[in-house]
Structure formats: C-alpha cells, structure tokens
Amino acid sequence: MKLYYADFTxxxxxxxxxxxxxxxxxxVRYDMKARTLEGGGSLTDINEKGYVPVxxxxxxxxxxxxAAILQYIxxxxxQSGLAPAAGTLARYRLQEWLSFIGTEIHKAFWxxxxxxxxxxxxxxxxxxxxxxxxxxxxxxxxxxxxxxTFNVADAYLLTVLNWTRAAGIxxxxxxxLKEYWARLRKRPAVMAxxxxxxxx
Ligand SMILES: N[C@@H](CCC(=O)N[C@@H](CS)C(=O)NCC(=O)O)C(=O)O
Numbered sequence: 604m605k606l607y608y609a610d611f612t613x614x615x616x617x618x619x620x621x622x623x624x625x626x627x628x629x630x631v632r633y634d635m636k637a638r639t640l641e642g643g644g645s646l647t648d649i650n651e652k653g654y655v656p657v658x659x660x661x662x663x664x665x666x667x668x669x670a671a672i673l674q675y676i677x678x679x680x681x682q683s684g685l686a687p688a689a690g691t692l693a694r695y696r697l698q699e700w701l702s703f704i705g706t707e708i709h710k711a712f713w714x715x716x717x718x719x720x721x722x723x724x725x726x727x728x729x730x731x732x733x734x735x736x737x738x739x740x741x742x743x744x745x746x747x748x749x750x751x752t753f754n755v756a757d758a759y760l761l762t763v764l765n766w767t768r769a770a771g772i773x774x775x776x777x778x779x780l781k782e783y784w785a786r787l788r789k790r791p792a793v794m795a796x797x798x799x800x801x802x803x
Contacts, residue, residue, distance in 0.1 A: 606628055607646070608656055610800045613669050616656075618630070618656075619758040697755070712763070714727045716769075731767075738760070743779070761793065
C-alpha cells in the first residue's frame with residue numbers, strides 16, 4: 604500500500620492508523636507549499652479532487668477521504684481493534700465520530716489556515732471551542748473516544764488537536780482533552796509517524 608500525504612495535515616490520521624495496524628506501506632509526500640508531489644507528477648493525476656490523503660492499494664485502486672481510508676485500514680486488521688465490526692451499532696458510532704470530526708472540526712479550521720478574514724477566524728475559533736468542549740464532555744474520564752480501546756476516531760481526533768496551537772486555540776481550557784492529546788502523542792505509532800513526517 605502507498606499513502607499520499609502532506610506533513611501533519613489530515614493525512615496524519617491514516618498514517619498513524621497504518622502504523623497502529625502494523626501494515627506495510629510506503630509514503631509519497633505532497634509538498635503543500637510548492638504544490639509538488641515527491642517523484643514528480645501532479646496530485647490531480649492521483650486524486651482528481653486535488654487533495655490528500657490518498658491510499659493506493661497494491662492492486663492500483665485508490666481510496667480517498669479520511670473516513671473511508673481509516674475504515675479500510677482498520678478492516679485489514681480486525682484484531683487490532685481499530686474499528687468495531689461492520690454492521691454493529693458500535694461501527695455506526697464510529698462513523699458518527701468520523702463524520703463529526705471531519706465536518707464539524709477538521710473543516711472548521713479552514714479560514715484559520717487559509718487567510719480568513721478576522722470575522723471568519725473569530726467565528727471559526729468560537730465554533731471549534733464549542734465542538735472541543737462537547738468532545739471533552741463525551742470523553743469524560745475514559746481513556747479513548749469510544750471507551751477502553753484506541754481506534755481510528757482517536758487517530759483523527761489527535762490529528763485535529765495537533766492543529767489547535769497553530770490556530771490560536773488554547774487546549775488548557777479542556778484539561779481532560781489536553782491530557783488525552785498528550786497521552787496519545789506518546790504512542791509508539793504516533794511518535795513514529797511524527798518522526799517520519801518531521802524529517803522530510
Ligand atoms: N474531504 C477530504 C478533505 C481532505 C483535505 O482537506 N486535505 C487537505 C489537507 S488536510 C489537502 O490535501 N489540501 C491540499 C491543498 O490545500 O493543496 C477528506 O476527508 O479526505
């Protein structure tokens with residue numbers, strides 16, 4: 604498998620998931636600033652929507668969209684616990700989280716990282732503050748988003764929490780969320796993905 608990614612963007616979530624699952628994969632880096640793809644070619648040749656992540660299977664098939672890629676990775680290693688079994692209520696709960704993180708958190712950062720006007724940035728910070736406050740209330744004292752086991756929703760939540768400092772959002776206002784974030788960052792798979800994306 605091959606993961607097309609850009610440093611510390613949303614593709615960090617599938618990158619972590621691949622390592623958590625213990626799957627073998629290679630990385631192809633997309634440079635967001637230069638808009639170039641490692642090895643040449645254009646990102647739109649790989650994904651006509653023009654963004655990462657893209658997971659290329661050994662068959663040559665490509666999967667796009669964070670939520671779909673995460674679930675594909677998890678399903679390659681059912682024993683890893685990275686996703687509840689398909690068809691169970693717990694699996695729909697996972698999809699609920701992935702959809703929420705993708706549409707209500709990930710995309711809410713957009714103006715903050717794309718020269719938004721001050722009013723848009725202020726609105727984005729307020730919306731994210733409400734969302735993170737709610738997430739903390741759901742997390743409570745459990746170790747992971749869905750209970751006792753790390754799953755791909757945690758990989759996605761960790762990824763967006765990583766963006767808070769750059770976005771001017773202070774995690775100290777949510778002590779449980781901050782503890783969760785700091786703890787997840789110490790997972791071997793997360794440290795390995797961080798190191799791999801830092802040295803390029
Ligand atoms: N809906 C997509 C969104 C993916 C997305 O927003 N990717 C960003 C990085 S987080 C990207 O590749 N942007 C390309 C660019 O701005 O050049 C998904 O869930 O995968």
